[in-house]
Amino acid sequence: MRKYYWCVAAMIAFLIWSCQKDKNQEPAFEGFVQPAGFPVPTYNVAGNPVTKAGFELGRKLFYEPRLSRNNTISCGSCHLQTSAFTHHGHDISHGIDDRLGSRNAPPIMNLAWNTTFMWDGGIFDLDLQPVAPITNFVEMDEKVSNVLEKLRNTSPYPELFKKAFGSSDITTATMMQAMSQFMIMVISDQAKYDSVMRGLASFSEDENKGYAIFLQKCNSCHKEPLFTDHSFRNNGIGAGPNNDSGRFAITLNPKDMYAFKVPSLRNLAYTAPYMHDGRFYTLQGVLTHYTSEVADMPTLDPLLKTNGTPGISLTSQEQAQLLAFLNTLNDKKFITDTRFSQETQ
Amino acid sequence: MKNIYAIIFSCFTAATFFTSCSKDKTVAPSGDNTVKTTLSIQFDNIVGDKNLQLGTGTYTNAVGEQFKVDFLKYYITNIKVKNSNGVEYTVPKDSSYFLVNEADGASQFVKVRVPEGDYTSLTFILGVDSLTSVMDVKKRTGVLDPSGGMDEGMYWEWNMGYIFFKMEGTSNVAPADPSGQHKFRYHIGGFGGYNAPTINNIKTITVDLTTAGIAKARVGREANIHLMVDILKMFNGKTNVSIATYPTVMFADFSATIADNYSKMFTHDHTEN
Numbered sequence: 001m002r003k004y005y006w007c008v009a010a011m012i013a014f015l016i017w018s019c020q021k022d023k024n025q026e027p028a029f030e031g032f033v034q035p036a037g038f039p040v041p042t043y044n045v046a047g048n049p050v051t052k053a054g055f056e057l058g059r060k061l062f063y064e065p066r067l068s069r070n071n072t073i074s075c076g077s078c079h080l081q082t083s084a085f086t087h088h089g090h091d092i093s094h095g096i097d098d099r100l101g102s103r104n105a106p107p108i109m110n111l112a113w114n115t116t117f118m119w120d121g122g123i124f125d126l127d128l129q130p131v132a133p134i135t136n137f138v139e140m141d142e143k144v145s146n147v148l149e150k151l152r153n154t155s156p157y158p159e160l161f162k163k164a165f166g167s168s169d170i171t172t173a174t175m176m177q178a179m180s181q182f183m184i185m186v187i188s189d190q191a192k193y194d195s196v197m198r199g200l201a202s203f204s205e206d207e208n209k210g211y212a213i214f215l216q217k218c219n220s221c222h223k224e225p226l227f228t229d230h231s232f233r234n235n236g237i238g239a240g241p242n243n244d245s246g247r248f249a250i251t252l253n254p255k256d257m258y259a260f261k262v263p264s265l266r267n268l269a270y271t272a273p274y275m276h277d278g279r280f281y282t283l284q285g286v287l288t289h290y291t292s293e294v295a296d297m298p299t300l301d302p303l304l305k306t307n308g309t310p311g312i313s314l315t316s317q318e319q320a321q322l323l324a325f326l327n328t329l330n331d332k333k334f335i336t337d338t339r340f341s342q343e344t345q
Numbered sequence: 346m347k348n349i350y351a352i353i354f355s356c357f358t359a360a361t362f363f364t365s366c367s368k369d370k371t372v373a374p375s376g377d378n379t380v381k382t383t384l385s386i387q388f389d390n391i392v393g394d395k396n397l398q399l400g401t402g403t404y405t406n407a408v409g410e411q412f413k414v415d416f417l418k419y420y421i422t423n424i425k426v427k428n429s430n431g432v433e434y435t436v437p438k439d440s441s442y443f444l445v446n447e448a449d450g451a452s453q454f455v456k457v458r459v460p461e462g463d464y465t466s467l468t469f470i471l472g473v474d475s476l477t478s479v480m481d482v483k484k485r486t487g488v489l490d491p492s493g494g495m496d497e498g499m500y501w502e503w504n505m506g507y508i509f510f511k512m513e514g515t516s517n518v519a520p521a522d523p524s525g526q527h528k529f530r531y532h533i534g535g536f537g538g539y540n541a542p543t544i545n546n547i548k549t550i551t552v553d554l555t556t557a558g559i560a561k562a563r564v565g566r567e568a569n570i571h572l573m574v575d576i577l578k579m580f581n582g583k584t585n586v587s588i589a590t591y592p593t594v595m596f597a598d599f600s601a602t603i604a605d606n607y608s609k610m611f612t613h614d615h616t617e618n
Contacts, residue, residue, distance in 0.1 A: 251541045252598055
C-alpha cells in the first residue's frame with residue numbers, strides 16, 4: 001500500500017515537473033527563416049549561419065556604446081526599435097558630442113534583402129557596413145581596432161565570442177559577423193499587408209482601393225513585398241542646402257546626380273521624417289510632393305513624368321485611399337518584438 | 346725557373362679569379378618547382394635625384410612647386426615573376442598582399458616565396474585587385490583588415506574599397522586648411538565598382554630585369570630586386586599635376602590622371618643575388 005502511495009506521489013510530482021518545464025521552455029531558436037512570400041535573401045546566410053549565441057552577441061554589440069570613441073553612442077542610439085530602428089523626429093541625427101550628420105538615419109529592417117547599404121549605396125556588404133558609422137567623425141568617431149581592444153578587455157565579451165565562434169579571439173570578422181547575425185534577423189513581415197497576402201486577413205474597402213492605386217502608381221519603384229526595388233533614383237525633391245549629390249559621389253556617373261536609394265514603405269507610421277534629409281515631416285507632405293511639387297531636373301527619374309509633366313496624378317480621395325493602404329504596412333509586432341530590444345539582453 | 350713559378354702563380358691566381366666570378370653559374374637552379382626560396386623586392390622611394398626624407402626633404406615638381414612629403418603608403422599585390430624560359434610563376438594570392446610604408450623600413454622589403462630560377466621579369470599590381478576588394482570579411486586579415494591592420498586610413502568605409510596609394514604633405518601653394526596648414530592629400534583608389542561601373546585605378550606594373558640584373562633565386566640565398574620608386578613621377582608625367590590646382594584628389598575623375606602618372610614610377614636599379 002505504501003508503495004502505491006509513493007507511486008502516485010511520484011507520478012503527480014512528475015506531472016507537475018513536466019508541466020512546469022513546458023511553461024518555462026522558450027521556443028527553440030530557429031535562426032534565419034525566410035518569411036513566406038519574401039524572395040531569397042541577398043545576404044549569404046550560409047556563409048554566416050545565425051546561431052542563438054551569435055545573434056545575442058550581435059544584439060549586445062548593437063546596443064554597445066563602447067563602439068564609439070567616448071563610449072556614449074551605440075547603434076541603437078540612432079536606430080531606435082520604437083521608431084522601427086530609425087531616429088524618430090530627427091531630420092538628421094546627432095552622433096558623438098552632438099555632432100550633426102547630413103542624412104536621415106535609415107531603418108535597420110529586412111537588411112538581408114538589401115543589395116547595398118546607405119542612401120547612396122556606397123557599401124555593398126553588410127559585414128563591412130558597421131565600419132562606416134564607427135569611424136565616421138560625426139557618428140561614433142572611433143577606430144575599429146580600438147573597439148576590438150575595448151571588447152577584448154571587457155567581460156563577458158571574450159566568453160560570448162567563444163560561445164558564438166568557438167574562440168575568445170575577437171577579430172574584425174567575428175565582430176562584424178555577430179552584428180550581421182543580429183541585423184539580418186531584424187525582419188519586419190508581420191504587418192496587416194503580410195497577413196492579407198498570406199490569406200489570414202482582408203483589406204477594408206479603402207485599403208483595397210489604395211492597394212490598387214499603389215500597384216498602378218508606386219509599385220514600379222517601391223516594389224512589394226519589400227517595397228523597394230533597391231535602385232537609386234532622383235525623385236525630384238531638389239537639392240538641399242548642402243547640395244548632397246547622392247549616388248553620384250559613389251559612381252561619379254553624371255546620370256546618378258541627386259539619386260538616392262528608393263526606401264522601403266514599411267513602417268512609415270514610426271519612421272517620420274521622410275527622404276534622405278528628413279525634409280518631410282508627414283506622409284501628406286510626401287504625397288503633396290509627388291502630386292504637385294516634383295522638380296523637373298535633368299536627372300529626374302523618367303517614371304516620375306507623364307507626357308512631359310513631372311509628378312504623379314492623385315486626387316485627394318485617391319491620396320486618402322493610398323494612405324489607408326500604406327497604414328497596412330505598419331508592423332506593430334516588429335517594433336515591440338522583445339528579441340530585438342535593448343532591454344532583453 | 347723563377348719564370349715558371351711566376352707562370353704557375355699567375356695561372357693559379359687567374360683560376361681562382363675565374364672560379365669566383367663564375368660562382369653564380371655553377372649554382373644552377375634545381376629545376377624542381379616545389380623547391381622554393383625567398384625573393385625580396387625592395388621598394389626604395391626617391392624623389393627625382395634625391396632620396397625621399399619624410400617631413401624634412403624639400404622637392405620641386407615639373408610645374409615649379411616646392412613640396413614636402415609627410416606620409417606615403419601604397420599597396421603592392423598579385424606578384425608574378427617570369428624566368429628566362431618565359432615560364433611565369435604567380436605567388437599565391439593570399440601570400441601576395443603588401444603595404445609599403447615610407448615610415449616603416451621593413452615594409453619596403455616585400456618578401457615572397459618563389460621556385461628556384463633565373464627571373465627576367467617582375468609583375469605586380471599597384472593597388473588591390475577587384476576580387477580582393479569585394480572579398481568576404483573573414484579573409485580580410487593583415488594589411489587588408491579594415492579595422493586598421495593597414496595602420497588605419499587605407500580603406501574607404503563610405504564607398505567600400507581600399508586606397509591604393511596615399512601621399513600627403515605640405516606645399517605653400519596648397520590652400521590653408523582650418524588649422525592653418527598648407528596640406529596636399531592624394532588618396533587614390535577605385536577598383537571599378539561593385540554593382541555600377543566607376544573609376545578603375547588598378548595598375549599592373551611589369552618591370553624588366555634583364556638590363557640591370559636578373560634575379561637568381563636559389564635556396565639558401567635571398568636575391569633582392571632593388572626598385573627605385575620615383576614619387577616625383579606622380580606629379581610629372583603625361584599630365585603634369587599642379588598642387589595649387591589639385592591640392593586634394595580622392596575619389597574623383599582626376600585620380601585616373603594621377604594613377605596614370607604614378608604607374609611609371611618604378612625602375613629597376615640593380616639586383617643583389
